[in-house]
Amino acid sequence: MIFWVPLMQMIILVFAATYDMKKIDMAVVDNDLSETSRQLIAKFDAIPFYNVEHAFLEVSSGEELLLSGSTDLVLVIPSGMEKKLIRENEAGLQLLVNAIESNSAQLIYSYSSKIISDFNRKLIAEQMGMPAFDPPARVNISESYWYNEKLDYKWYMAPGILSVLVTIIGMFMSGMNLVREKELGNIEQLNVTPIKKHQLIIGKLVPFWIIALFELAFGLIIARVVFKLPVEGSMVVLFGMAGLYLFSVLGLGLFISTVTHTQQQVMFMNFFFMLIFILMGGIFTPVESMPEWAQTINHINPVYYFMRIMRQVTLKGSGIFDMMDEIAGLSVLGITFLSLAIWRYRKTN
Amino acid sequence: MEKIIEVNDMVKQFGSFIANDHLTFDVYKGEIFGFLGANGAGKTTAIRILCGLSAPTSGDVKVAGFDIYRETEKVKKNIGYMSQKFSLYEDLTVSENIRFYGGIYGIPKKERKKKETELLQKLEMEEARDKLIVGLPLGWKQKLAFSVAILHQPKIVFLDEPTGGVDPITRRRFWDLIYEASADGITVFVTTHYMDEAEYCNRVSIMDEGKIEALDTPAALKQTYNSANMDEVFIQIARKPEAKKQ
Structure with missing residues (x-):
């Protein structure tokens, strides 16, 4: 279910959310x-x-x-x-x-x-009675749209929607999982063991990290088949960046789950962050045309970085050195969110 | 006798509610210590503090020789815990649960495999090795949870109402496991509200409204309260406050 539901979303959304x-x-x-x-x-x-x-x-x-x-x-x-x-x-x-x-x-x-x-x-x-073969001198503009020659809006949306799906899967699943253990009470059984806090958080992170990357791979294949989305850049770079990105998203999800007690609370908090992150991250509207303050906020928005990375790597073929800003931003966010999650997790209440 | 749990003037307060009101008691190495009390008397609060799940408001607590405030993680290495609410992952198999907890306590793979085989043999559950916990009868789950809780040979095992909801025969079998662990040198700290189980303990304490009202061997308690069994002892102690109120 965690595979076909998001993929249905992707196909429907990319076709529907078009400005063409x-x-x-x-x-x-x-x-x-x-x-x-x-x-x-x-x-x-x-x-x-x-x-x-x-x-x-x-x-x-x-x-x-x-x-x-x-x-x-x-x-x-x-x-x-x-x-x-x-x-x-x-x-x-x-x-x-x-x-x-x-x-x-x-x-x-x-x-x-x-x-x-x-x-x-x-x-x-x-x-002016001038024959067609001798037109008056004037400047002619001929356009060529780089990176998306036919201005296919689907090519713009597909990487965007794909980043959203990976984000939702990662953030919701990791956050829900830890809080579910709280609800069931088995978190106590873990808390009486000598397990280290960072071990527990990493244990809760890795499975969802892998699932989310699988989801991305699956989504890329669908995008390739259905929308003929090109991946100009290297797959290694794309997945490496996605892996880096997921640390911040999963870290945030886990942090939220350490401060909440029920799955409803997690849902509510995730929804709050998700909506802001996704809409501000530039999925529909270019970040460059947002007001100054919004662009500033976007520096702590992991989705913003990843949205750029996805579009740059798929359409433009950017390599690691073209995306140093994004790498720096995501690294800082990843380390911050994960540290917060580990710090906030309490074995003793 | 060597003290393995030392509790001195322990208080736990939730807002204005005092769940543990100046508790002072010791538990000796190797004994089966029964921690009795009506629902809401403060048993679970106390056991959670001793396990390092909850921090006391004040007082000195030492478990297995370690300070509960400063050496919480060392305490955790030396204890096992089985709660009434949950012990095993229902969506994992018997074998996976054993592997998981064995892994957390850092039991080497070879030894863990040996222990798993022994444990399943002892519980006569070899055929259930690859079955999900969710499908097992409650009695089996409890026995397995207990065995998993002492897999790493802790000095003390805390059992919070381990036998809730099963028939007397299953409970008796569970107690056989407790005796076995005790014979192996593991101190057993058990809460229960079944008074027949209280009789199986070396010593029992009876809590009421956050205070320990009585602490002695079952035989001595019966004598003091002039009762034929622990049931009567318990009722006398638990009724006392009601009498006071009237």
Whole structure:
């Protein structure tokens, strides 16, 4: 069960948590009804994921559609655009974007303005009567997205979700296990033995460390098969870093279990840390765009380091020397959390 | 006689509640010491202190010659403990449990294997070697837990109500094991509320509301309280406070 449940989560989450634009519903308010405006609309319509569903003559109709949420984008072409273009060499257009989800709104906006400026360029060329083989001198931008060429959002999410799964498995299992012994009462039987505190904590750490690494291996295979996620870097580095990372997560889990008495308390505490760590660690939103204080807090967030490591090693192929900051951060956290767990564990109450 | 447990003016307080009220007693080497009292009299609190699971509020306690405050870990090397609540891992097999506890006490592998075979032979449980504890009858579990608690040949073994919930015959068999351990030189410190078991002890103390009300051999106690058996002795002592209140 500890294997297939997280894997189901991974497959579902990675497919679901995507920002990729699949389809943009669009409405057009064409008050110009000219050759140019028709050409522009046709240009949008020709792009597969733009779906020109409605055409109105009134801006208010387009706004109504936006309000009801049944369209993502309204393009408003004012009357006399073509004339203005010819006479004054410039004309205005309006884009109304449904920005309930700001991320997709930005994407829609940038796609659409790119289409319009493309159209614009062609218009200028035609107007100036210049043949296509001799365009006016201008700067051309050609893009190439490094590390994730096709901007496949799944490649961004898969390593992230995988780090979350490894984290949850490690933290919950180690924390629950020790507290379960408290609930059953067998912790007493251990406490009357001459076992050393660090021996006990290490004994509670190693099995879950191994299980979590297995889980990671399994998850990587699934990511490879289902999402074709590349692992550019070395597997040794990836697992070495994961092993280092797990010390801090398991250490924290064990520390929590030394200060709690029931499994419910552990659940509650784990949930608290987990939510903060994961959401702040940059699974959905880039850490760089978080406020200063949040970035500072992230220095004690093991998930933040591991999320970076996972993405860097899988997509970018980073080696150990590219990740010195992460290694230092995780080492400090691991030693701190484990020491806290050992220090806080009480054989005599 | 050599003292193996020395308790002097021991107090354990939980907030305003005094669980152990100035206890003073000694246990001698090799004896079977019965620690009696009604539920809530403070027996378990005292036994937990002696095992180093709980720190006393005040008083001097020495177990196996070591100070309970400063040399807790040395005490732990020299004692065995079997509680009423739990002793063995239910989801491990008989053999795995023996291996696990043997390992914790640092018994070398070869010796542990020999001990395991002997132990299972003695308990006639060879066939259950690879069975999970959870499926065993309670009487078997108790006998096994006791044997595991003395696997490392401790100087003292603490038994906290070891025979709860089993029939008299099983209890009698359990006591055979206790006698055997005692004959091997292990001091036995046992709490119980079965008065027939009290008769098997060399000496018994009877606790009531955190205090030791009586401590002597069963025979002497019966004489003092002019009773035919320990049951009557116990009832007289336990009823005294009620009489006081009235």
